[in-house]
Amino acid sequence: xxxxxxxxxxxxxxxxxxxxxxxxxxxxxxxxxxxxxxxxxxxxxxxxxxxxxxxxxxxxxxxxxxxxxxxxxxxxxxxxxxxxxxxxxxxxxxxxxxxxxxxxxxxxxxxxxxxxxxxxxxxxxxxxxxxxxxxxxxxxxxxxxxxxxxxxxxxxxxxxxxxxxxxxxxxxxxxxxxxxxxxxxxxxxxxxxxxxxxxxxxxxxxxxxxxxxxxxxxxxxxxxxxxxxxx
Amino acid sequence: xxxxxxxxxxxxxxxxxxxxxxxxxxxxxxxxxxxxxxxxxxxxxxxxxxxxxxxxxxxxxxxxxxxxxxxxxxxxxxxxxxxxxxxxxxxxxxxxxxxxxxxxxxxxxxxxxxxxxxxxxxxxxxxxxxxxxxxxxxxxxxxxxxxxxxxxxxxxxxxxxxxxxxxxxxxxxxxxxxxxxxxxxxxxxxxxxxxxxxxxxxxxxxxxxxxxxxxxxxxxxxxxxxxxxxxxxxxxxxxxxxxxxxxxxxxxxxxxxxxxxxxxxxxxxxxxxxxxxxxxxxxxxxxxxxxxx
Numbered sequence: 001x002x003x004x005x006x007x008x009x010x011x012x013x014x015x016x017x018x019x020x021x022x023x024x025x026x027x028x029x030x031x032x033x034x035x036x037x038x039x040x041x042x043x044x045x046x047x048x049x050x051x052x053x054x055x056x057x058x059x060x061x062x063x064x065x066x067x068x069x070x071x072x073x074x075x076x077x078x079x080x081x082x083x084x085x086x087x088x089x090x091x092x093x094x095x096x097x098x099x100x101x102x103x104x105x106x107x108x109x110x111x112x113x114x115x116x117x118x119x120x121x122x123x124x125x126x127x128x129x130x131x132x133x134x135x136x137x138x139x140x141x142x143x144x145x146x147x148x149x150x151x152x153x154x155x156x157x158x159x160x161x162x163x164x165x166x167x168x169x170x171x172x173x174x175x176x177x178x179x180x181x182x183x184x185x186x187x188x189x190x191x192x193x194x195x196x197x198x199x200x201x202x203x204x205x206x207x208x209x210x211x212x213x214x215x216x217x218x219x220x221x222x223x224x225x226x227x228x229x230x231x
Numbered sequence: 232x233x234x235x236x237x238x239x240x241x242x243x244x245x246x247x248x249x250x251x252x253x254x255x256x257x258x259x260x261x262x263x264x265x266x267x268x269x270x271x272x273x274x275x276x277x278x279x280x281x282x283x284x285x286x287x288x289x290x291x292x293x294x295x296x297x298x299x300x301x302x303x304x305x306x307x308x309x310x311x312x313x314x315x316x317x318x319x320x321x322x323x324x325x326x327x328x329x330x331x332x333x334x335x336x337x338x339x340x341x342x343x344x345x346x347x348x349x350x351x352x353x354x355x356x357x358x359x360x361x362x363x364x365x366x367x368x369x370x371x372x373x374x375x376x377x378x379x380x381x382x383x384x385x386x387x388x389x390x391x392x393x394x395x396x397x398x399x400x401x402x403x404x405x406x407x408x409x410x411x412x413x414x415x416x417x418x419x420x421x422x423x424x425x426x427x428x429x430x431x432x433x434x435x436x437x438x439x440x441x442x443x444x445x446x447x448x449x450x451x452x453x454x455x456x457x458x459x460x461x462x463x464x465x466x467x468x469x470x471x472x473x474x475x476x477x478x479x480x481x482x483x484x485x486x487x488x489x490x491x492x493x494x495x496x497x498x499x500x501x502x503x504x505x506x507x508x509x510x511x512x513x514x515x516x517x518x519x520x521x522x523x524x
Binding site: 047048049050051052053054056057077078080081082083177178180181182183184185187189191193210 | 278281282284285286287288289292293305309379380382384385386387388389390391393394447448450459465468469470471472475476478481482483484486498
């Protein structure tokens with residue numbers, strides 16, 4: 001009986017080691033693909049859906065430069081960009097090796113079979129508490145990511161791939177994040193009291209979840225991006 | 232009639248008091264522009280402090296000429312009525328005080344016509360004052376700060392209007408503001424018609440506007456449905472309605488839209504009704520009045 005128990009424990013340890021090896025290998029494949037991109041400049045359309053913010057759809061340029069520089073710029077107007085948006089570049093989620101990777105099973109997202117990997121940072125002072133990524137093994141790309149942070153709550157990323165799958169760059173990113181409530185004193189705004197104001201007051205208790213959609217139309221990959229853009 | 236109107240305008244613009252309003256507006260607009268040129272970022276930070284932790288706010292782009300103009304109008308359009316009253320409160324009572332009203336009525340012209348000419352002079356003064364304010368607040372701000380999208384901060388919402396969709400809204404808003412200020416001119420014109428000296432109507436107009444503005448801004452259920460919908464000060468803010476852009480179900484603003492045009496038009500009709508009531512009452516009273524001075 002004792003021998004069987006020892007063997008079972010040994011077997012389980014071996015299995016978990018093999019799973020960890022698989023998870024690390026899969027993550028490395030994703031990382032290798034993303035590492036093909038040193039920088040890019042992309043044209044995109046940004047749709048903002050934040051309950052207190054009514055803004056037009058914006059044509060933006062997205063700039064990225066290794067290791068972790070990202071900028072969303074609207075040259076023709078104003079765009080409100082969420083502070084955690086730097087994570088829309090997946091490199092910023094899986095860069096470095098300072099985390100433990102755990103294979104958490106498989107699931108299907110929109111007909112795409114994915115492997116769930118949980119990334120636990122080894123640095124106790126890291127702002128990220130846990131990242132969960134859903135990897136399409138066939139194309140070695142991340143389909144979905146959920147990151148929980150100490151300061152900015154949890155944010156979700158959902159990616160659709162098309163023309164630029166070979167570089168691990170998505171055609172569409174949906175970024176879901178938490179916002180704080182917005183309220184201004186009426187004595188400052190001197191609002192015009194039309195019926196819409198009262199209606200909106202009632203509608204505004206929606207909770208603080210917000211969504212940004214970025215639809216990329218084209219990427220210029222590895223053509224060089226000046227550091228000035230990120231200032 | 233044209234000669235009499237010219238005469239009224241000549242009298243109005245010959246008084247130094249008339250230019251106090253122009254100088255006051257120029258000074259206020261200049262001071263606000265200077266302050267926002269230096270501390271514009273801090274002011275926007277104060278307004279958007281509750282979202283500053285979540286969003287990257289492009290402060291420099293927000294403090295553009297369109298936004299500066301909106302900030303100026305927000306601060307000024309509550310005070311400009313006081314300046315309007317300086318002339319319209321004096322236009323009849325001032326003559327009565329100076330003893331020239333009786334002399335004026337010896338002219339072969341009906342009292343109704345005379346009152347309409349005097350009121351028209353008040354309207355012209357009000358419009359010139361508004362054009363002066365529009366020139367300084369909008370065009371000078373555009374020259375100094377350039378243009379970009381306009382961000383409008385409401386109590387529970389932030390609205391963004393595309394640059395190309397802003398200018399027509401200002402023209403519409405100034406048109407609405409003209410009607411709103413003519414209501415004030417009509418009120419002080421009415422008070423002027425029942426007074427013998429000009430200080431009374433000016434002070435009374437200012438007091439009425441202050442009291443009614445406070446009532447309009449208070450959120451007391453007792454007044455919300457009984458009193459506020461009928462106060463002209465509630466509807467004077469209707470110019471802002473042109474900047475309340477409509478949005479679709481996804482929260483995207485719709486270019487060229489107004490979220491509640493019907494409410495803006497209703498406010499406009501109520502203001503026009505007030506003009507008719509105040510001016511009509513002034514003419515009615517003046518026609519039956521014994522002019523002793």
